[in-house]
Amino acid sequence: MEFSQAFRNGDLVQRVIAEIRRTVTRDWVIMEICGGQTHAILQSGLDQLLPRQIELVHGPGCPVCVTSLELIDKGLAIASRPEVIFCSFGDMLRVPGSNQDLFSIKAAGAQVRVVYSPLDAVKIAQQNPDKQVVFFAIGFETTAPANAASVLQAKAMGLKNYSLLVSHVCVPPAMHAILGSPDNRVQGFLAAGHVCAVMGYWEYPPIADQYGVPIVVTGFEPLDLAQGILMTVRQLEKGTHEVENAYSRVVTREGNQAAQAMLRRVFQPVDRNWRGIGTIPMSGWGLTPEFAGFDAENRFDVGHIQTQESPLCIAGEILRGLKKPHECSAFGTLCTPDNPLGAPMVSSEGACSAYFRYHRQMESVAKK
């Protein structure tokens, strides 16, 4: 069967949305935590079709956007070394560090390569024995298995010239951070379907219970998202806080056990600094002692990286929904998409950049 097309059926989506309209009776705030889902929602225009009562807020689930400035600057310093071939997912190339991005240093002569998979970086290491190949291992639990596999393979092949610059982040601690905030507005969660493909959703019932929010595992096609929202709204209206699965073709409660075992071997929980949010305890993964030799931060001494997010930036408040972007003193003046001071202006789907662009460009465009 064609798994993607069937879930892009516009007619069916609209009928599910009609069911949401029939179900909803009052205002609800639902967060899709995953940036890929944010992307899908904006691309399909799903948010416009929802009843006014439902406000979708976009979570911090974009790994390129939440990677800390310090780690980006470390990556830039490592990538600039003449003996290094720095491999990265494509979307990391334009993330601004303190002064540069990977594009700039590539233009200035650094060897930066875009790969689709970390396993391609291992091949590059094999083909370039006189170079050090470093992979910028960003991502959530979905990407971690691929990165782990690359290290396992490099070790099995005896490669001494492959390492990871690790910036893994994990979803459950972020959900805790959001829901545990005193000014939290999120009443229901769409859980990230591909994270759950690996991890399952056995970790979520305690969260749902603790904060009293429904959590629905949701896929990425418009129909998946509409279904996830419907199931969340139904629970909200009923007052339940179950963990449900709207992505059962991909996700099981237990997740992929083999992948989880691989992750436990290669990675261990560490504190992680999220750009725009700050450090969340035990919210990321670092390499275990067995694989510490593959850690680029150990292999390359990049000196002391001194970074500081702008003191003007109120990203933390904005990301928690406490303030609106135009309430920031830097908004649109010192801070623009061309010269972002904070994460919400970095991401094209970030609240600050969205506000900036809409206010700048869209004054004459009324909703259809």
Add this chain to the structure above:
Amino acid sequence: MEFSQAFRNGDLVQRVIAEIRRTVTRDWVIMEICGGQTHAILQSGLDQLLPRQIELVHGPGCPVCVTSLELIDKGLAIASRPEVIFCSFGDMLRVPGSNQDLFSIKAAGAQVRVVYSPLDAVKIAQQNPDKQVVFFAIGFETTAPANAASVLQAKAMGLKNYSLLVSHVCVPPAMHAILGSPDNRVQGFLAAGHVCAVMGYWEYPPIADQYGVPIVVTGFEPLDLAQGILMTVRQLEKGTHEVENAYSRVVTREGNQAAQAMLRRVFQPVDRNWRGIGTIPMSGWGLTPEFAGFDAENRFDVGHIQTQESPLCIAGEILRGLKKPHECSAFGTLCTPDNPLGAPMVSSEGACSAYFRYHRQMESVAKK
């Protein structure tokens, strides 16, 4: 004063030639041994103006043409190594080895650089400490001091990545080989002025005496050459065989003592294979034991280079004037300038290539 222009005075040249006409009474064969002089003669058309009785024959004094096939192939093998930057005088780039030239291997990825001076190659070695820089040290006694200086400098600077592929040839043994041949036709010599600038001409009186030929040290401007020919013809007509100096502004009998001392320190006589002629005992220079570490042939194992000049080639007889190029069975068919089988077809001033081009192109061109 302007040293060059004064000796290019066409009027004066013609008047000297008129004096040659008045002096000459019968046929004489004079060899200019130096390829640079051959070049100057052809470029100025001096030979056309000489009386018919004087035949200029062109000696083997072109270092790029007489460098042996084996050494060229060695140079190509060394230059093809990925760690090597191979530096050379420009005219060496198009000399055909057995299958390739430096241009081909450069196009295929080898690092080949044209330098004006071997001292520039030392600079390249200094700037590229992770590369091996090899200079193709061809040339007669004129070029040897520059090559020697480069080795002395590299040693003083402690450079471990500089070496010479040495193909030095010396003039006096070549004169012996030519004059000592049973079928020698050369009756007078124009000695190469720039060789003598370094070496002086104290080595020549024994040669003049042994073979009874006048030898006149001659410069490179048309007037120098006309003067050298005049002085040679005057001796020939008188029946003397003195060594005279028609290039006294540059050359003294003793030559440059400091340069000679430098040469004795860096180089020592060795047997040398001349392309198109064969091995002439003690006709070249190799590095002395003190500088053997700078010998590229010691530094790089290029395996066994197997070359063979074509068995069809009668270059030896042609260079001694015993046969004419069209008497060679390969001439114009198997052997052409595009695919030379022997040295006289390699050089654009070689007898075989000249014959080939004139017969091919010039049938309709009468002498002015």
Add this chain to the structure above:
Amino acid sequence: MTENKLPAFEGPVCPLPMRHDDQIVMGHGSGGRMTQELIARVFAPAFSNPILAQSNDFASFPLPADAALKGRISLSTDSHIVSPLFFSGGDIGRLAVCGTVNDVSMAGALPLYLTAGFIIEEGLPVETLERVTASMRAAAQEAGVQIVAGDTKVVERGKADGLFINTAGIGWIPDGREIGGELARPGDAVIISGALGDHGIAVLSARGELGFDADVRSDVAPLNKLIQNLLAAAPHVHVLRDPTRGGLATTLNEIAQQSQVCIEIREQDVPVHAAVRAACDMLGFDPLYVANEGKLIVIVPAEEAQAALDAMHRTQYGEEAVRIGQVKADPAARVLMKTLIGGTRILDVLAGEMLPRIC
């Protein structure tokens, strides 16, 4: 919620690109916003003249009065830098000929003559050059143009990428023909000649760097005969343009900007081959931003739209032509897309270089 705002969708870009105004980066060659900014900042002020300011794929101009020319001249140029030189469905030679034939033709001109400038990296096999020139000849014959002037330069190894080809082309615009990006009018129909993204995906697949094989052939083709047939059937065409670098979205934005109109397209009507869609899904690309080399955007008064489609359907390279939208007055200088599920969003120009996403 920003209920009164439409979401802008800047091609597949997250995060926003950093501004690069001190040195040239790859995005400056993307054909998208960074290219437009570079042109606006560097080239336009330097060369400023009314013909250049037309901002079409072609320059259109008369000759001196003494030349007594009826109609106008169409002139265009493109440099071609594709890697690899050969890919499924085409090669750099076919690309170089078709690209310029097409740009010249977007004036409604009869393309006549091309120049070809070759920049060759030392070490290129002569046989490669022979294959490329044979392909150029075939493409020129197909298009009915002649290559009448050329130039050859060789650069050292490591100072080019095998072979670059620049072509410039000249054509004749018959008297009275008025076609240009500034002429789209509210009410016009928007037609595309076939499926989008084939060229970009075919080349990316041939490049091999991302490790995928796609069952996709480049669409590279000369469009001048399609255009001649189209114009015979629909003489009042307002705009012709080929959505090359930057894709359909970027090209429609250029037109919307030039004409100060809104162009609205319907996602469900935009044709994309299944394999192209699969490749885009895999890489996180949007096919609306992927390059085409044999597709034609036609903007034509609604009353001639059917005649235009019929003529296109009868012509090679136009069999799959389809109407994808219409021109509206507001919001001016905007491209909107009705999504599959009935939403509407702004379709912006490509922000920088298109890169595979993980997110």
Add this chain to the structure above:
Amino acid sequence: MTENKLPAFEGPVCPLPMRHDDQIVMGHGSGGRMTQELIARVFAPAFSNPILAQSNDFASFPLPADAALKGRISLSTDSHIVSPLFFSGGDIGRLAVCGTVNDVSMAGALPLYLTAGFIIEEGLPVETLERVTASMRAAAQEAGVQIVAGDTKVVERGKADGLFINTAGIGWIPDGREIGGELARPGDAVIISGALGDHGIAVLSARGELGFDADVRSDVAPLNKLIQNLLAAAPHVHVLRDPTRGGLATTLNEIAQQSQVCIEIREQDVPVHAAVRAACDMLGFDPLYVANEGKLIVIVPAEEAQAALDAMHRTQYGEEAVRIGQVKADPAARVLMKTLIGGTRILDVLAGEMLPRIC
């Protein structure tokens, strides 16, 4: 002795170059014999048509009858790859504009419009691009032409050499004007507009690789006004050509070949600046083979020679014009030179790339 033969002098070449017919080497871009052979072997057969076969710096052609054009169109292209981008007396931008303005003008055409295609290596400072485009604007203004179409491509670092610029140009040839390399006739005078070799030596000096500093400025200049003034005074000019790559010797050979005549020049009359001669002496170059970018060869009936010289002397870039020889019937397709000391030799085309000699 070969008494009945003249020595051929293939530029400063010893030994003879090896044949390179399997891969491209630098010599294929020299503008000399190897370039000519590559064109003859690869490009000419592929693109074969009567206009290309004219082998001039420009293509000259009419438009379709419906266009009612009086006169003809002149079209030309060149890619520019100079390193360094800036040198004494000029830069790649001025070069790119002047080179094509000049080639277009060699038809006796009024140059009108240029296209410009930029291939930029990532990492190029934008400020460099601004300096280059400012220089292009200045040159275009000086020449009175407009840059009306452009293209920008960016390639990865290590896949270009900073910046390559292709220009193509179009001009109008008034009715009745007949100028071309095939039109030299025995008895014609051969004029050169000034001293030879300045451009080649200025660039080589700026490159720094050979470690010399020369007090020489490139002669790069637009020659169209010189040509217009010349043609006003000497309307029957037969040939105009700029001796660029390959120098005077190679360019005269092309003309001798096209017209099947002998061109004889006098060494003593060929102007060369002292510093250029000194640099050539040092490197073993012959200034007759060194590139110029602002010099004009004029071949004109003897009776108009003085009028031509007078007009040139009154015009910028022609002050040092001098008659250097004449056209003869035999030997056809040959260039001969009377040497300073009264000898005669064949001046052949440049064999391969010009390289510094030690010998």
Add this chain to the structure above:
Amino acid sequence: MCLAIPGKITEIYDQNSLRMGRIDFGGVTREACLEALPEAKVGDYTIVHAGFALNLLSEEEARETLDTLNEIANIEAELGLDDTEISSAGM
């Protein structure tokens, strides 16, 4: 985060100590790591992210989901609600 797409396994092999496979995404094929799918066999569907197969896809579950959603849709169609809005959405 986590762009992942479904495809069909057409080939399984070992490479440098990892279990790998060729995946057909519908006219596009690519290699992916099957290390976390020890039970996968040729013909199975999987969902791939960054060259790594995350999990098997269940065709049965997909059908069930679609059936459920179609039921909702049919209810909605029977009710005849919101028709105007749907057509105004440009479908």
Add this chain to the structure above:
Amino acid sequence: MCLAIPGKITEIYDQNSLRMGRIDFGGVTREACLEALPEAKVGDYTIVHAGFALNLLSEEEARETLDTLNEIANIEAELGLDDTEISSAGM
């Protein structure tokens, strides 16, 4: 062999253990090694090959040579011989 040209020494210095100088060849300058000319001083003329100064040039000797040749030429001019041939040579 041995293209070498005369030039004037305009500067002398040591560089990486060699005696070096700047030579003016008449509008063109270049560095050359003066190691073999310990006695050379600024203003002297030398003849340079491959970046190495081979020897000093003697202005006096040059003049003498030219004088000698001019004498020959004058003799020849007085004799009035070969004039036809000379002019036919294109001068």
